[in-house]
Amino acid sequence: MPQKSSLNNRPIEIRWHGRGGQGAITAAKIIAAAAYAKGYRGVTAAPSFGAERRGAPVSASTRIASEPIMVVSQVEKPDIVVVLDHTLLSYPDVTQGLGKDGWMIVNSPLLPKELGIKFECNVATADATRVCEKLGLIVAGLVIVNTAILGALIRATKIVDLPTLEKVIRERFPASTVEINLAAINKTYEITRSAK
Amino acid sequence: MAIQRKANVHILDGNQAAAIAAMMSRVQVIAAYPITPQTPLTEQLSRYVEQGELQAEYVAVESEHSAMAVCTSASLVGARTFTATSSHGLAYMHEMLHWAAGARLPIVLACVNRAIGAPWNVLNDQQDSISQRDTGWIQIYCRNNQEIMDTIIQAYRIAEQVFVPVMVCYDGYILSHTEMPVDVPIQEEVDRYLPSYQPHTVLDPANPKNYNLVTLANPRVGVDGKLCHGYMELRYLLQEALQNSKEVIVKSGKEFNQLFGRDYANVFWEDRNEDAEITIVAMGSLAMEAIVAADMLREQGIKVGVLGLRVFRPFPKSEVVQALRKSKLIVVFDKNISYGSEGATCSEIKSALYGTYINAAIRNFIVGLGGRDIKARELVEATKKAIASLKETVVNPDYPEWICEI
Numbered sequence: 001m002p003q004k005s006s007l008n009n010r011p012i013e014i015r016w017h018g019r020g021g022q023g024a025i026t027a028a029k030i031i032a033a034a035a036y037a038k039g040y041r042g043v044t045a046a047p048s049f050g051a052e053r054r055g056a057p058v059s060a061s062t063r064i065a066s067e068p069i070m071v072v073s074q075v076e077k078p079d080i081v082v083v084l085d086h087t088l089l090s091y092p093d094v095t096q097g098l099g100k101d102g103w104m105i106v107n108s109p110l111l112p113k114e115l116g117i118k119f120e121c122n123v124a125t126a127d128a129t130r131v132c133e134k135l136g137l138i139v140a141g142l143v144i145v146n147t148a149i150l151g152a153l154i155r156a157t158k159i160v161d162l163p164t165l166e167k168v169i170r171e172r173f174p175a176s177t178v179e180i181n182l183a184a185i186n187k188t189y190e191i192t193r194s195a196k
Numbered sequence: 197m198a199i200q201r202k203a204n205v206h207i208l209d210g211n212q213a214a215a216i217a218a219m220m221s222r223v224q225v226i227a228a229y230p231i232t233p234q235t236p237l238t239e240q241l242s243r244y245v246e247q248g249e250l251q252a253e254y255v256a257v258e259s260e261h262s263a264m265a266v267c268t269s270a271s272l273v274g275a276r277t278f279t280a281t282s283s284h285g286l287a288y289m290h291e292m293l294h295w296a297a298g299a300r301l302p303i304v305l306a307c308v309n310r311a312i313g314a315p316w317n318v319l320n321d322q323q324d325s326i327s328q329r330d331t332g333w334i335q336i337y338c339r340n341n342q343e344i345m346d347t348i349i350q351a352y353r354i355a356e357q358v359f360v361p362v363m364v365c366y367d368g369y370i371l372s373h374t375e376m377p378v379d380v381p382i383q384e385e386v387d388r389y390l391p392s393y394q395p396h397t398v399l400d401p402a403n404p405k406n407y408n409l410v411t412l413a414n415p416r417v418g419v420d421g422k423l424c425h426g427y428m429e430l431r432y433l434l435q436e437a438l439q440n441s442k443e444v445i446v447k448s449g450k451e452f453n454q455l456f457g458r459d460y461a462n463v464f465w466e467d468r469n470e471d472a473e474i475t476i477v478a479m480g481s482l483a484m485e486a487i488v489a490a491d492m493l494r495e496q497g498i499k500v501g502v503l504g505l506r507v508f509r510p511f512p513k514s515e516v517v518q519a520l521r522k523s524k525l526i527v528v529f530d531k532n533i534s535y536g537s538e539g540a541t542c543s544e545i546k547s548a549l550y551g552t553y554i555n556a557a558i559r560n561f562i563v564g565l566g567g568r569d570i571k572a573r574e575l576v577e578a579t580k581k582a583i584a585s586l587k588e589t590v591v592n593p594d595y596p597e598w599i600c601e602i
Contacts, residue, residue: 029207032375041377043375043377045375046369046373046375047369047373049370069376070484071484071488072370072371072482073485073569073572074454074569074571135263
């Protein structure tokens with residue numbers, strides 16, 4: 001039972017931005033589960049609260065810490081922002097609160113420098129959409145990039161390793177979809193480009 | 197001493213934790229109507245029943261009023277019953293909440309706390325359950341998903357001993373839709389903790405009885421020649437049951453610890469109150485954020501502790517007095533308001549302290565209504581404002597302050 005917290009147990013905070021149907025919330029949950037499997041005792045994963053609609057901008061958050069997490073309010077200053085749809089970069093709330101040591105992980109065919117991000121931070125890009133299209137990771141006409149982008153996230157930030165992520169995917173996904181999702185993660189991991 | 201047991205941790209949201217807890221409590225009848233943010237909980241229970249994982253009757257009713265009517269009837273024929281709702285659903289159930297408590301039925305209800313309209317709002321505050329304060333239900337609030345799981349299991353053990361229904365309250369979205377690690381008990385352990393339900397009266401066609409019929413104010417002699425209670429005596433017994441339930445709640449919490457290694461022997465959670473000059477009071481998940489605020493204030497040399505209310509009905513007056521005995525300032529944050537007065541938990545604290553030697557200043561802040569985010573730094577600012585207000589001439593302000601833009 002968590003009774004004490006301390007300020008040096010500040011969690012790593014990840015904020016996810018996508019469009020309804022892309023699976024941002026699932027991604028937030030997978031990375032939380034992977035972090036727990038990796039030994040972090042405090043993990044939380046939450047959707048943005050309220051009504052979500054297919055195609056509309058949605059967000060989610062993950063917190064990861066060595067001790068149980070006491071913070072229940074919404075993420076204000078993320079350490080990592082993951083953007084599942086690069087067209088969302090024009091929304092100011094996508095980059096809000098990110099510091100210069102922070103990471104932006106963007107699903108984009110562009111190189112980090114080509115994104116035109118106007119403030120100092122670390123950036124990683126990977127064309128997860130193309131990876132998923134090639135693999136046929138498409139559900140009801142939507143390219144599902146949420147697992148693929150995890151490959152870019154862990155390649156750039158190293159918060160968990162590939163085998164741990166694979167273990168969680170195998171636990172959480174129906175057997176028939178495990179291999180295609182793992183292939184998407186591995187391929188995206190390979191092609192991720194980072195700029196500090 | 198707590199026994200050593202192997203942890204079985206799953207990453208679950210609050211609704212999943214509640215559904216598993218209800219299943220492991222071997223509920224026999226579930227009657228519920230979906231409402232945001234409770235919906236995934238009822239969907240999950242209906243799935244358990246459909247898939248044969250839970251041997252129970254799932255009654256898909258047309259309203260929350262009927263949900264509680266079904267639970268009341270099912271409980272009267274000897275079934276362990278469960279329901280869950282939020283907000284307008286709980287308000288719609290109001291009449292039957294009174295009935296369930298008056299009939300002394302050990303029903304457990306999960307209230308996924310949500311604001312009430314107008315205007316429409318699906319997000320979290322505690323106005324819904326606080327509005328049902330006087331229906332005669334025990335109310336227990338959870339800070340995290342582990343507590344949701346553990347409290348629902350304990351709720352049956354409590355309810356079936358004192359014959360008072362229990363409302364287990366947890367914050368919508370903040371807990372209901374947020375995943376976190378939860379240690380899930382195994383069925384054998386829960387079975388050991390929860391013996392099967394023994395009803396106080398069973399409605400049975402083979403042995404017809406009249407139950408809760410029109411009861412006059414005064415006691416009178418029944419058809420069997422025995423003197424029967426009047427309405428007021430029966431209502432006194434409900435009050436007495438709630439007064440005495442505190443002991444059962446604590447005992448059930450201790451017994452839970454013996455089997456599961458998590459201690460619920462306290463009616464509230466305390467954090468660094470031993471040497472605190474200032475105590476922050478909050479209920480539900482906000483009590484966790486308050487601990488972060490206390491950390492920040494302690495960094496600045498201000499001796500702050502936290503009292504996280506867990507059992508709201510029966511209100512643990514003497515324990516609260518004991519916990520606050522050293523406080524010079526009590527800062528109460530409420531996610532509810534009794535309009536025209538103040539936050540409900542603030543009123544309770546003031547009432548508990550009346551006539552004691554504790555003469556602490558009390559400041560009340562209304563926060564987080566309709567899902568308004570409330571951060572540790574805002575709790576810190578409010579606490580500092582409360583400290584500064586001690587220099588003012590008004591000792592006891594009439595009304596609370598609101599943390600909002602007006």
